Amino acid sequence: MATGSAPVRRPRGAAAADSPLFMGSLAKCFQVLEALNTAGRAVGLTELAQLAALDRSGVQRITHTLKVLGYLRQDPATKAFRLSGRMLEFGHTVLATNAVRERAQPHLEALNRRTSETVNLMELEGEEIVYVSRFPSVHAVSVDLHVGSRLPAYCTAAGRAILSHMEPQDALARLKAARRTAMTRHTVTDLPGLRKALQVAREQGYALNDQEAFIGDISVAAPLLDRAGRPLAAVNIAVPSPRWHLDEVLARLVPPLLKTAAAIGKELRYF
Template identity: 85%
Template sequence: MLTRATPSRAKAAAHPAADEESPLFLGSVAKCFQVLEALNTAGRAVGLTELAALAQLDRSAVQRITHTLRVLGYLRQDPATRSFTLSGRMLEFGHTVLATDQLRERAQPHLEALNRRTAETVNLMELEGHDIVYVARYPSLHAVSVDLHVGSRLPAFCTAAGRAILSQMSDAEAVARLKAARRTAMTRHTVTDLAGLQQALALARAEGYALNDQEAFIGDLSVAAPLLDPAGQPLGAINIAVPTPRWQLDAVLARLVPPLLKTAAAINKELRYL
């Protein structure tokens, strides 16, 4: 049985620091989301003092924010422990995001077919800031090495999907994104140097798919292909992820890359009419 790994949820800022200096930027709203993100990252009930530390905010500010969010129905507070959790009302936002995502809608039947054909985990990811976000996931019937779900985030620079998306950008834009990202190694195999990453993007651009060999998680092999809008700009990527105890790299390339590319081509054909 494979060990399930929990992905790091630490996120780099998705917006340039210069944007925070704009007179349009509301610091109070930003603090509110710091609290929500801290609760989301914790994934459990959190008391006020700990929540202030996790959100890196003053306790009195967090007290006002949590009170407001509780009154509005976005937080629950345990009457005995006084700790906070996200409420079910937060699910409404996620449902709306998924329901209005045209890329997800167009890709869904193709991803389901790919999942049935390969019997392996198939995902749809989109780029947000320096991360990729899972917007659709069809798990394998076999044991998997990584426990992820819709909404999970991973660094783009060290994932197959992230590299597939970056490979379709101009060299200048891709390099700028890589330089701005926090390129922290997730395993001993993670490529973090700029030259190595540029080489990986060039290879992905030439071959039409990106490969990840245990750079995000030990025991995880992944291949991903980009999805493009009518102008040829990247909208996201699809990938197939498999565990190394059951798969060798040469088998992945021979048996999984062809159906992956065929599926990506079919989705891209539909995306021409968005």
């Protein structure tokens, strides 16, 4: 996502934290890791405790443990902490074991070459979509995103493309659980408006986002479905409005997008 503003994620709903299986100490460890990840820089103990919304003594124990295990590095002079290179192993494994990504990669690359625009593969996790593959435009882009970036599903083309092919009750539950804060003046946040957007996306076979997530960003996305018709991911093309008009996007980008999604879908039928 755009750099530097992602909030630390908390357990989804009170039911999750109230479960006897929920480990609060483990959750605090991930709060520290996510706070460091969000900061994107080395952070001292006191500031890290503030960012993670935890007490300093608890964060001190957590950072010491993570440092001993090799997941954090500490500057010997400033004593500030940052994530270690060992964290890269997890990201590599996530991507290397993603079968949908593996099958989609050549098709995404071909679409990127054909359009010269940014092409993404996104998956739904909870109420967010996560970028699992990205082929950037040959032109300058206005939104700084990368593999691993996360955005709210309700206001993104990929999120709506996936939600539109889910069971209606499940999709509605995710919309209700999401913090539907307007990201721009164009963002639709009310449930009736979002349900209408999902209906249109399902009928058309693709979802359109006109500057709802970022000003100046137009996106179209088509879902990738398994053989039972369940959404696995979405293919997305994102372009800047200064270079593209909405009618041009619909006329020139939607057809190759749908063709690419159909080609990937054929392979996923044997998934």
